[in-house]
Amino acid sequence: MVKVTIDTQEYMVDESGTILDAARSNGIDIPTLCHDEQLEPFGSCWLCVVEVEGERRPLVPACATKIREGMVITTKSELILNARRLCLELLLSDHYGDCLPPCQAACPAGVRVKDYIDLIRDGKYQEAVEVIKENNPLPAVCGRVCVRPCELACRRNLVDEPVAIDFLKRFVADLEMGDSLQSTVYSPQSMDGKRVALVGAGPASLSCAYYLAGMGYGCTIFEALPEAGGMLRYGIPEYRLPKDVLDKEIASICGHGVEIRCNTALGRDFSIDSLMNDGFEAVFVGIGAHGSYRLGVDNDGSDGVLSAVDFLRDMGLNKEIKLKGRVAVIGGGNSAIDAARTSLRLGADEVMLVYRRSRAEMPANEIEINEAEHEGIKYHFLTAPVRVIAENNRVQGIECIKMELGEPDASGRRAPVPVQGSEFTIDVETVIAAIGQFPETACLAGEQDVQLGRGKTIVVANNMAVGRAGVFAAGDAVSGASTAIEAIAGGKRAALAIDQYLRGEVSSEKLLKEFNVSKGSLDEVDRGEFEGIEKQARVKMPELEITERLKGFDEVELGLSQTDASLEADRCLKCGCNAVDKCYLRSYGIEYGVSLDKFKDGKVHHYLIDNSNPAILRDPNKCIRCGRCVRICLEIKGIGALGFVNRGFETTIEPTFGKPLAETGCDSCGKCAASCPTGALEFSQV
Amino acid sequence: MQKARIIVGLGSCGIASGGRKVYEQLQQGIASRGLDLTLEETGCIGMCYNEVLVDVVIAAGTTTYKQVTPEMADRILDEHIVEGRIIQEWTVTEEDEKCLNRQQRIVLRNCGKISPESIDEYIEQGGYRAIERVAKEMSPEMVIDEITRSGLRGRGGAGFPTGVKWGFANKSAGDKKYFICNADEGDPGAFMDRSVLEGDPHSVIEGMLIGGYAIGANHGYIYVRAEYPLAIKRLKIAIEQAKARGFIGQNIFESGFSFELEIKEGAGAFVCGEETALIASIEGSRGMPRLRPPFPAISGLYGKPTNINNVETLANIPWIIFNGAGKYASFGTEKSKGTKVFALAGKIQRGGLVEVPMGMSLREVIFDIGGGTSGKHEFKAVQLGGPSGGCIPSSLLDTPVDYDSISQTGAIMGSGGMVVMDNTTCMVDIARFFLNFTQNESCGKCTFCRIGTRRMLEILERIVAGKGVDGDIELLEELAENIRRTSLCGLGQTAPNPVLTTLKYFRDEYEAHIKQRRCSAKACKELISFAIIDERCKGCGLCIKVCPTGAITGEKKKLHVLDADKCVRCGQCVAKCRLEAIIRVDRW
Known part of the structure; x- marks a missing residue:
């Protein structure tokens, strides 16, 4: 035994081993990719670098450096961590695969x-x-x-x-x-009775409450409208999302211990302060984006000009709406299509959709666009309203102008440009504007430290936190009008952040996008x-x-x-890496906070995947050239089915003479796959 | 009276300059004239810029003719041999002689003087007397002591004291030991070892015999790259001759010392110059360095104690034994003894091989011996140590050539390649060139060397293409420092040197490429365009003829016009124009 110092602590360690052995035997983790305890040290990945006092070289590989009496070793320093991070970034810069499907x-x-x-x-x-x-x-x-x-x-x-x-x-x-x-079966753990208030019962709040309740927090949702669901109820028509389906799904969330109080509005019936005073320790703001832009042309306030948001909300509120004659819906998003298809069902004679760009640029789902056409909606593409024609403040028609597509704008879409002199008129009785939504933030007027940004959206940090401690926000209120799944995702992220906040933890990487x-x-x-x-x-x-x-x-x-x-x-191709849960490149990548785009313009190898061997799948695209497989096959098995070939950046590991693995001496023992630190060699999935 | 002799320089440089044809022409001329003289060949004397060199040795003395072509052969025979009249205008100049005289030739003592295919000529120069003395009079320890006292350091690049190295191998216990000569010279621009092997192979063999005796090895390998066919041929002849005389084989000089010697041809992987990779290659494995320790002196070829020395190191050995350690150590500086051979290449007037005492300044080597830059352009920098070395700027020309002084500049002595650059050379591009070399030659084992050098190269490629971005220099530095720290062998550890030294001395060039898209050397194609200077153009049409894309138009005797859109910036017109009427200008 010899005495060594590792990270200022003294240890007695076996003198026959390496620095890596000494560290590991004392529970100190040093990362390595190329080292396998069955094999002699190889020293190729250079992830295991440490500093040793008095060494000629500033960094030495722990896997290959013999331990000596009196060695003073540092396993973590800025120099070391930077080198390890760069090492991983380099390996990942030539790693062609999908961690996640x-x-x-x-x-x-x-x-x-x-x-x-x-x-x-x-x-x-x-x-x-x-x-x-x-x-x-x-x-x-x-x-x-x-x-x-x-x-x-x-x-x-x-x-x-x-x-x-x-x-x-x-x-x-x-x-x-x-x-x-x-x-x-639902069995929440108790969180010492900590309670969270959620404002608005749309998908963001429902998602946030569901996950918070699952963690044991008491959740109360406050909803201004008569029923829960937000835009799911008041924006999406019945024929796409039947209310009983929505009801059942909301009921299932309530079954997790979430309470919903309807007809209770922020700014009217309560404030964030009053919630805090009532004992809620955190507040989630998920008020959606229920405001809508006016057309901004002459006579856009005439009778018969509606906003899609109001129109669809009235539908949700079961108000009686009668439409007759011809209807023009302005806009190209899903709301526009919803308003158009709803109009048709309400008895409109003819429904037109007027959109200033072409079909390819429509933000609405393709299926929706096609279904609307099947049902008889007529499209006027590359057309924009110039003014509403009204008589006695009653819509008679709209004057439109033809557009053409110019240079791409900030959004990357080609900006429509009016074609001079191409004006024409469409006779309609009703115009429905579906040209954009924004959060209705009047309810936040009295609130402090809630900052509003572009399009009246609430500004949040990475962890969905609003300026005021304990207040979080997500969904359309933060992103502007977006999708249900975005709101659901934001709600869950906020739930995790609220949990961390209530536990007194600092926000962690967990909230960021998953490493992929x-x-x-x-x-x-x-x-x-x-x-x-x-x-x-x-x-x-x-x-x-x-x-x-x-x-x-x-x-x-x-x-x-x-x-x-x-x-x-059965059509699923099962993409994604089978080794995702055991891949060391990935777990170290996450641990060391690597950047995946540091070398994004660099060359990446693309190799053919070798599935010739029924037991072992060889995907050279994921190989990090650590040589474990080469060494195991030669040194332990004595077969040597794999070897290094080529030089420099083109170096790779191939079966003998570049043959498929099945045509080599490989006996499918699987030792290589078991040792592979990534998904380059994997047991084939049956 | 001795027969007259004509000796033709037939090293690779002589052959490349047409030496074989000169030799044949002389041969025919001698036969047709019925002259009684001997026609011989020799290796490179170092004046490669003057090849083909032909020595005429008659009783009156020796005359050296330079840049001889087959057409000149007959006149030499007629005037010099037959009439005894020297053709003064064809001989090497005083200037050339002076350059030779300023050198101190130990390694190159026989090169260009004796026939490399004649053991007798080697012996005449005192050859195989050193091994004889060693075998008969000295113990291995005495040999090692002598070499240690001479101060000789490994000439392969790292500069490790040779005597100390031999000492390790001598003390290392083993029933079988190997002595390897590393002749895997791979640096672009370096040809010292090739010239020694082509010009004086016996000196290397004798050095190996002495080394083998000193460490107790009975088996030697010369690992030489297959791209050196002439060196291999002459080595084979030399080995056969040495065997025939009993210098190689059993019981050499009846001392009980036996030594067998084999040539192992390498396939040309640069990394096989690294000793552990070289050993792996001889063993039949992929040339890939392994971790040290254990050092080859403990566990080398086939796991046995092994010593590896480079060609130049070994060529010194017989001289040291013959002349004494003290004599050798009288040359050079305190820590770098003896001489060093350099291969002068690039934009230099007198390119070739020179051997100078350690401690001579770069200025003396490049200007006094090499004659300065070849064209009218100013000296800018010299790359020392090949792709592992660095660029030394003109402000440091007074640096003495010794291991430590050179290291301090950021370059390395390396094997002795000296590539001279003038101000038409872009320093970013030169860094890219050398990095491209090492990145291709990396064995691929270490992450940083395999991928890191590639990423550095990609950054350099985009900088020379005018696509560099803010942060590129910092990223280069981050990569460079880490590649140095985290590579197993010298190739990776030194690969970033050309980038680091050019960044150190020519950072402004990097910045100009990135920020202003300007190449001050006007060498980077993407950053320049060509322009015709109206006053100079006489409308001769030469440029129109060479332009591959028809970018230049104009009638005879009228001003020509260059269409920048068609121009691919190949530079042929600039080279062709006699009036310097076409110039490179900044494109952006």
Whole structure:
């Protein structure tokens, strides 16, 4: 035994070992990627660097430096941490893979899509719902109204069509709601009776309350309108999201111990101060974006000019609305389509949608755009209203002008430019403006330290905290009019931040976006990887006949059958890295707070994946050249099926003579895969 | 009376300059004239800029003709040999002689003088007398002591004291030991070892014999790159000759000392110059350095104690034994004894090999011996130590060439490559050039060397393309420092040196590239354009003929016009124009 000092502490350690051995045997962690205890030190990754007093070199590899009597070792210093971080950043800069499946990475709430689809395929419906609810407490709602960034990112797009992720989500959520599944048993831990108030009962607050309640906090939601749901109830029409589905899903959240008080408005019935005085220790502001912009043209205040927000809210409030004659909806978003399709159902003779850009630029979902067209909505693209024509303050029509697309603007979309002299008139009785929304912040007028930014949105820090201690915000109130899934995601992030706040912890990295190496967008990934995959058509959602639809507000989409759901689940390509939970490159990357774009313009290798061996999947794109596999195969197995080839940046590890692994002496023992610190060598998933 | 001799310089430089044709022409001329003289070949004397060199040795003395072409051969034979009249205008100048005289030739003592394929000529110069003395009169410890006292340090680059190294290998216990000559000379611009092997192979073999005796090794390898076919050929001849005379083999000089010697040809990987990679390569494995310790002296080739020395180091050995450590140590500085061979290359007037005492200033080497820059452009910097070394600016020209002084500049002595640059050389581009070399030659083992050098190269590439961004210099420095600290072998540890030294001495050039998109040397294609100066252009049309893209137009005897959109900035027109009417200008 010899005496050494590690990080100012003295230890007696075995003199035959290395610095790494000495540190590890005393519970001091030094990271390494290339070292495997079965093997002799190799010293290639250089992640295990430490400082040793009196050494010629400022940094030495702990895995390969023999321990000596009296050594004074430092395992953490700025020099060391910077070197380790840079080491990881360099390795990650040439690491072509997806940690997370692209669907999950694209989901604002980070729902584990691949996992729940897997469970659906296996018929484990209850488990599938539980997986969804880890990140999204409103699956039946989202299964109907989500804008599906997951499907846009789905790699199946490169084969045929994306997996019908949203349909599958609705399929299991409906099963749960229909009581054919046993609802998740809920047993919150007590948080010493700490209570949180949430303002507004939209998706952000519902999500925030759900997760806070799950952590044991008492949650009370205050809602100004008569019923809970926010824009889900007062913005989305019945035919897309039946109220009973929404009711059931809200009821399920209330079943977790969340109390909702309706007809109670901030600024009128209470203030943040009064909430704090009433014993709430944190307040979440999720007031949405219920204000709407006027058209800003002559006569835009005439009778017969409505805002889509008001129009759809009145629908939600079950007010009697009669529309006759012709209706023009101005705008290109989902609200515009909702207003148009609702108008049609209310008996309008003809409904037109006027949008100043072209179809490709419409922010509304493509499915919605197509469905509206099927139902008979007429589109006027590249058209903008110039003025409302009114007589006796009553709408008679609108004068429009044709537009053409010019240079891209700040949003990256090509800006529409009026075509001089192209004015024309459309005769209409009703004009519905759906050209943008903003938070109605009059209710915050008396509040201190709530700062408003662009478009009257509430300014928050990374952890959703508002300037005032204990106050947090998310959803449309923060982002401006956005999607349900964004609000749900923001609500959960706020819940985590509120929990940390109430525990007295500083906000942590956990709240930031999950660490993810990505192969890139669909344009960026290698097509070759998808060439051999057999095409299989995406399942069709059964729908109500057009004639049936227009009779009223019955739900249009009818839901998938179990057979279709299973077939569809089988289309999933199971993207994402199988090693994501055991990958050291990833866990160290997170631990050392690496930047994934430090070398973003640098060359990244793309290699073919070798799946010739049924037991071992070899993905050289993820290889960090640590040589563990090469050494294990040669030194322990005596086979040498793998070796280093090429030089410099082109160095890689390949099976003998560049053959597929199956054609080498490999006996599939799996020692290489077991030792691989990343997902470059993996046991094949059966 | 001795027969007249004609000796043709047939090192690689002589052959490249057309030496074989000169040799053949002389051969024919001698035969057709029925002259009674011997035609011989020799290695490189160092005046590569004057090749093909031909020595005529007659009773009256030796005359050296320079830049000889086959057409000149007949006149030399007719006038000099037949008529005894020296052709003065073709001989090397006094200036050339002076350059030679300012040198101190120990390593190159026989190069360009004797026939490398004749063991007799080597022996005539005192060859194999050192090993004879060692074998007959000295114990291994005495040899090591002599070498240690000479102060000789490894000429491969690191400068480790040779005697001390031998001492380690001598003391290392083992039934079998190996002695390796590292002839894997890989630096771009360096050709010292090649010239020694081509010009005086026996001196290296004798050095190995002495070293083998000193450490107790009976088996030697010369690891030489396959790109040196002439060196390999002459080494093979030399080994056969030495074997035939009993200098290699059993019981050498009846001392009981036996030594076998093999040549191992390397496939040209730069990293195999690193000793552990070299050993791996001889063993048949991938040339990849491994961790030290254990050092080769303890566990080297096939796990046995092994000593590795470079060619130049070994060529010194017989001289030291023969002339004594004290004589050797009388040359040089306190910590750097003896001489050093440099390969002068780049924008230098008298490119070639020079051997000077340690401690001579860079200025003397480059200007007094090398004659300064080759063109009319001013000296800007000299790259010392190849891709592992650094750029030394003109302000430091008085730095003495010794290990420590050179290190202080940020460069390294290295193996002795000296690439001279004038002010048409862009320092960012030169850093990019050297880094491109090391990044390609990295064995790929260490993260920082494999990926870090690549990322540095990418940054340099975008800087020379005028696409550098704020923060690039800092990122280069961050990478450079970490690559130095965290690479296993010398290749990685020194790879950032060209970038670090150019950043140290020419940071303004980096900044100008990034901030103003300007290259002060007007060398970076993306940052310059070409312009015709109206007053100078006489409309000769030469530029129009060489322009590959038809970017220059104009009638004969009328002012020519250059279309910047068509111009690909190849620079051929500038090179062709006799009136300097086309110039490089800043593009941005």
